[in-house]
Amino acid sequence: MQPHIATITKIIDETPDVKTFQVVFDDPQVLDNFGNLPGQVAQLSVIGTGEATISITSSPTRKGFLEFSIKKVGRLTSVIHQLEEGSKIGVRGPYGNHFPYEMMKGKDLLFIGGGIGLAPLRSLIDFVLADENRKDYGKVEIIYGARSKADLCFKYDLFDRWPKAKDCQVYVTIDRPEEGWDGKVAFVPAYLEELNPSPQNKIAITCGPPIMIKFVLQALEKMGYTEDQIVTTLELKMKCGIGKCGRCNIGHKFVCVDGPVFTLAQLKQMPNEF
Numbered sequence: 001m002q003p004h005i006a007t008i009t010k011i012i013d014e015t016p017d018v019k020t021f022q023v024v025f026d027d028p029q030v031l032d033n034f035g036n037l038p039g040q041v042a043q044l045s046v047i048g049t050g051e052a053t054i055s056i057t058s059s060p061t062r063k064g065f066l067e068f069s070i071k072k073v074g075r076l077t078s079v080i081h082q083l084e085e086g087s088k089i090g091v092r093g094p095y096g097n098h099f100p101y102e103m104m105k106g107k108d109l110l111f112i113g114g115g116i117g118l119a120p121l122r123s124l125i126d127f128v129l130a131d132e133n134r135k136d137y138g139k140v141e142i143i144y145g146a147r148s149k150a151d152l153c154f155k156y157d158l159f160d161r162w163p164k165a166k167d168c169q170v171y172v173t174i175d176r177p178e179e180g181w182d183g184k185v186a187f188v189p190a191y192l193e194e195l196n197p198s199p200q201n202k203i204a205i206t207c208g209p210p211i212m213i214k215f216v217l218q219a220l221e222k223m224g225y226t227e228d229q230i231v232t233t234l235e236l237k238m239k240c241g242i243g244k245c246g247r248c249n250i251g252h253k254f255v256c257v258d259g260p261v262f263t264l265a266q267l268k269q270m271p272n273e274f
């Protein structure tokens with residue numbers, strides 16, 4: 001339960017209320033033994049304020065640092081947003097399960113994200129697109145949306161890095177038309193239905209606001225994706241992160257240990273409390 005002390009080495013302003021923090025452990029051996037996998041989370045802390053569960057948005061294939069993208073919503077996240085490069089932060093983890101990247105080998109991958117929900121997906125996207133793993137996976141498609149242009153996270157990935165990657169298509173949309181945006185305007189589930197990507201030999205991975213996830217899951221099923229072809233990651237309130245406090249349970253499952261990554265087939269066997 002003891003956090004490791006890390007230093008914030010870079011801060012990127014993603015949107016008016018989301019910042020990405022690159023952190024490096026003060027003891028370099030901690031990262032060597034950290035062993036995070038795509039989709040896992042960490043508990044970030046500021047002494048005297050508290051802790052929050054945050055997805056590790058960097059892929060383990062990107063060495064030397066961890067990245068966390070944090071939306072300012074309350075007490076701790078507001079304090080973290082005031083930190084500067086050089087500030088210290090506590091990190092414990094990694095916690096939870098990970099995206100089933102072994103089961104995804106040989107398949108095409110369809111990522112569908114909304115808002116800050118791209119943060120956990122990004123760890124898997126970069127894992128799959130990394131030189132050492134690229135041959136193990138087929139075509140990568142990324143459908144991503146936010147309320148407005150200003151609310152798009154990871155613009156440097158969406159408009160530069162990922163479109164340049166081999167066999168990778170990126171589709172970006174915003175909810176409402178606005179000046180200076182000549183791209184797509186549609187809600188993510190509607191754009192997904194319009195693009196209508198074939199379910200053949202494909203796994204769909206989605207994360208975003210609950211309302212988006214609800215309609216994305218419906219659209220995928222309508223398009224012929226089976227429950228085992230759909231993977232999502234849940235954001236329920238967590239405290240301990242290690243299956244002890246009972247804060248995150250859905251029925252007999254603990255999201256912090258059994259999740260946060262679930263297939264739709266697994267979700268359908270759980271009580272509808274998420």
Ligand SMILES: Cc1cc2nc3c(=O)[nH]c(=O)nc-3n(C[C@H](O)[C@H](O)[C@H](O)COP(=O)(O)OP(=O)(O)OC[C@H]3O[C@@H](n4cnc5c(N)ncnc54)[C@H](O)[C@@H]3O)c2cc1C
Pocket residue numbers: 041050051052053054055056069070071072073074075076077078116119120234235236237238260
């Ligand atoms: C598995 C998992 C992964 C997550 N990944 C990220 C991430 O990558 N980036 C990120 O910005 N956030 C992420 N979150 C959400 C993050 O944990 C909360 O936003 C954070 O704990 C809020 O802390 P706070 O002290 O600032 O807010 P508080 O002051 O505690 O609360 C402010 C408001 O946010 C609500 N809230 C608090 N925690 C949560 C939560 N977990 N989910 C929904 N609403 C909440 C409260 O009800 C309240 O309305 C994740 C949560 C989980 C469980």
Ligand code: FES
Pocket residue numbers: 237238239240241242243244245246247248249254255256257
């Ligand atoms: S967060 Fe404590 S049991 Fe899951």
